[in-house]
Amino acid sequence: MSGQEATGSDGFNSLLLMLDSNREQAGIRYEELRQRLISYFRHRECLTPEDLADKTFTRVSGKLVEGEEIRNIGAFCFGVARMILKEHWTSLNKQPSSLTDLPAGQEPSCDPFRTEAEIEIERQKLERMEWCLDQLGDEDRQLLKDYSIGANREHLARVLGTTLKNVRVKVHRLREKLKKCVEACSRDPNAYEI
Template identity: 35%
Template sequence: MKREWVLNQESFNKLLALFDSDIERAAEKYEYMRATLIKLFECRGCHSPRDLADEVINRVARQLEEGKDIHPPSLVNYFFGVARNVLREHQRHPESTMATLDALAPAEHPAEDPDALFDQLSARYKSEQRLECIETCVAGLPPETRRLILSYYEGEEGIKIENRKRLAESLGIPINTLRIRVHRIRERLEKCVADCLGRAGE
């Protein structure tokens, strides 16, 4: 009889390392991924969204344990690819994971195309990852540089022009010099964010 594969601590540690080399950040990213997968299966009206999310995670963990080299350009897309397979299997054999119809939670988007839903949740996941990286990179700037970049982009569109003029005056520099400084800071931030997203697996 074929033995059922069970996620053990060693396999789980390998899985966490896939998310981040830092254990705390890895745990946070793992929890966020699991919550996103649960939301996905809930939106499809699946009776056991947590079980299906765990099935996705177990499959990836098993691939790692069996020696598969997983270094995709986008980690979220990799997990969502596995989730697509799990969802399709579930839809073909709903009796394996579904209870009676009366016990089913109503689908939030019953007529929605699964692929479109995957894309929507994937985009939201990436957007939140990007915002988190931007906040981290801005926080890592020297205090004066951070104040400069935040002040430069402060205010509504119409107010920004006047704010920038006052900012240049307070620094005793021409507005064009201010723009050049901000451009250089942005280049640093963009590189920092790109590196951060790369570590996050986007």
């Protein structure tokens, strides 16, 4: 193992330890924090939010190796992410990004019509979504539908005996479950588990 790799590994271990003393829980916290960072960069109109989130972790890990004392890891990550965002914007101003550098699917298209292949891909995605919806329980599936229609969500929450915020988060978790199922199906059609 090279010195740099060892340092990176030490920093990452320190970061996990900061998140939770239990390694498994730390992994979950890490993934949650990564999702929040990705969301932050996405809302700040960055085209490569995943890369910037990982860059944030690399820098935070480096700070930990240097012995920096961190009391609130979330707040510290936010501070680092803000710095990285500023650097990102500065670099964009200096160097206009090329269209060919855009991630797949985000490049502008000169043809507004879908090709046959794109229609086929979309049809497959719909099939997977339909399949994954079928895997949800009847109640969950109906909740997704009722909430989506949105005639009176507060009334729906009252009927379910909870608050609107709780129903909203429950529906969000169901969508996340669906998203994971759809992703799993697209990677491996035999892994149709939810």
